[in-house]
Amino acid sequence: MNVILTRLTICELNNHHRDQYRSELINQIAKAHQKAGRFDKVKFPPTALGPIRSYRTKARKIFYDNTFPYERGSWAALPTKNFMRFRELMEPQIDGFRKSVQDFLVSYDAHIRAAEIYLGEMFDLETYPPVDDIKDAFSIDLEFTPLPENNFWAELPADALSKLQQEVERKNNERLKATTNDLANRIYTAVKGIHERLHKGLKHAKSGVLTEVNTLIETIPLLNITDDPRIDELHTKLHLLFNQIEMPELKKDATLQDVMKSQTGDMMKQINQWGLL
Numbered sequence: 001m002n003v004i005l006t007r008l009t010i011c012e013l014n015n016h017h018r019d020q021y022r023s024e025l026i027n028q029i030a031k032a033h034q035k036a037g038r039f040d041k042v043k044f045p046p047t048a049l050g051p052i053r054s055y056r057t058k059a060r061k062i063f064y065d066n067t068f069p070y071e072r073g074s075w076a077a078l079p080t081k082n083f084m085r086f087r088e089l090m091e092p093q094i095d096g097f098r099k100s101v102q103d104f105l106v107s108y109d110a111h112i113r114a115a116e117i118y119l120g121e122m123f124d125l126e127t128y129p130p131v132d133d134i135k136d137a138f139s140i141d142l143e144f145t146p147l148p149e150n151n152f153w154a155e156l157p158a159d160a161l162s163k164l165q166q167e168v169e170r171k172n173n174e175r176l177k178a179t180t181n182d183l184a185n186r187i188y189t190a191v192k193g194i195h196e197r198l199h200k201g202l203k204h205a206k207s208g209v210l211t212e213v214n215t216l217i218e219t220i221p222l223l224n225i226t227d228d229p230r231i232d233e234l235h236t237k238l239h240l241l242f243n244q245i246e247m248p249e250l251k252k253d254a255t256l257q258d259v260m261k262s263q264t265g266d267m268m269k270q271i272n273q274w275g276l277l
Contacts (some may be wrong), residue, residue: 002225003077005070005145006086008063010097013137015049016040017127045118045125048111051100052138059093059140062086065186067217075145077179082222094140101138102177103133111209180228183220184276187234188268190216195264200264207247214242230274237267 022039030036066086067076078086104111108131116123190213197205220235241263250256271277 002080003068003147004080004083005075005147006063006067006078007075007143008059009074009139009141009143010059010089011051011137011139012056013049013134017043017124019122022122036098041119041122044111044115047048048104048114052097052104053078055093055097055100056140059090059097062089062093065215066223068182068223070175077175079145079223079225081225082219085222090142094142097140104138108134128155176226179223180226180231181276182276183223183231184234184271186216187231187238188271188277190236191264191267191271195261195268198261198264200250202247202257205247205251210242210245210247210250213238217242234267234271237263 019039019041022041024034026039027036028033063076066082066089069077070077112125112128115128116125157248194209194213197209217235217238220231220238224231224235240259245256250260
């Protein structure tokens with residue numbers, strides 16, 4: 001398989017704190033058991049950690065959009081032909097996350113003062129540790145590793161080696177089929193979303209609807225690690241259908257909308273007929 005393994009690990013400060021007093025008060029008011037409910041309050045206003053969370057969300061989306069699930073826990077399979085583009089997309093998010101963390105730490109005392117105003121009587125200074133104690137709460141790391149090698153094979157008896165090779169080949173074929181099905185499912189989901197949006201009407205549709213599809217169109221050839229001709233065919237059709245189409249233009253062109261409805265419907269049927277879902 002022309003893939004490497006990659007893993008994205010993100011940690012961030014927990015912005016919630018259980019308010020024991022108000023938890024007990026709410027349960028008393030409701031005449032409920034003392035453990036029936038709990039009240040968690042935020043520690044900082046949304047704007048304090050907003051930039052960090054924005055980069056976190058973007059990084060995770062890019063990661064999942066450009067990789068396939070792999071059975072080794074949190075590791076994912078990244079096609080080698082998508083490696084450079086993947087790194088180029090991920091690096092600004094990682095750098096942005098780390099810079100936003102530094103900005104938050106530098107302004108930590110100011111964020112605490114803002115929290116005092118935001119929380120009113122729920123504010124409790126004792127729940128805010130010194131800034132040096134929370135630095136390690138934030139981290140982002142992108143790892144790469146090759147597929148595990150089977151160097152022990154040479155020590156196996158011939159009959160055991162033959163059986164093991166057959167099993168590995170079967171497993172690899174299953175993985176390749178799974179990646180093709182996964183990619184087909186992503187295409188189907190995107191096409192179905194556009195198809196349903198067209199039938200509902202585009203009056204309130206935003207440009208991001210087409211941006212998502214065009215991003216997928218750009219990614220498809222890099223994720224088609226099996227060079228499956230059916231995926232190539234879908235990619236060609238999507239490219240011809242959505243190339244250089246802008247939402248304002250599409251909203252005004254009823255004929256183009258009808259064409260898109262028809263062709264997206266046909267693509268959905270084709271994917272189903274191929275049994276790729």
